[in-house]
Amino acid sequence: MKAPSAPKxxxxxxxxxxxxxxxxxxxxxxxxxxxxxxxxxxIGFIALAAGTTFRGM
Incomplete structure (x- = not known):
């Protein structure tokens, strides 16, 4: 499992x-x-969770 990345x-x-x-x-x-x-x-929680889960978001 990869470590979470920082969101844009x-x-x-x-x-x-x-x-x-x-x-x-x-x-x-x-x-x-x-x-x-x-x-x-x-929406705020989903944006932050998606930003840390997927690279380049």
Missing amino acids: QITWMIGLICGISGIIGHYANVPVLTEYNYPLLL
């Missing part, structure tokens, strides 16, 4: 922005973010 900066930024938006939507009443807080967290 753009993949990391997308995952981070989606994750932070999901957390903000959970704790603050921002209409769009509150409605989609769990999908945003899921």
Whole structure:
């Protein structure tokens, strides 16, 4: 089994922005973010997991 690789900066930024938006939507009443807080967290986690699993992402 290969060791995980570091994701590209753009993949990391997308995952981070989606994750932070999901957390903000959970704790603050921002209409769009509150409605989609769990999908945003899921997208952020999947982006980071895919970026570390596959090379060149």
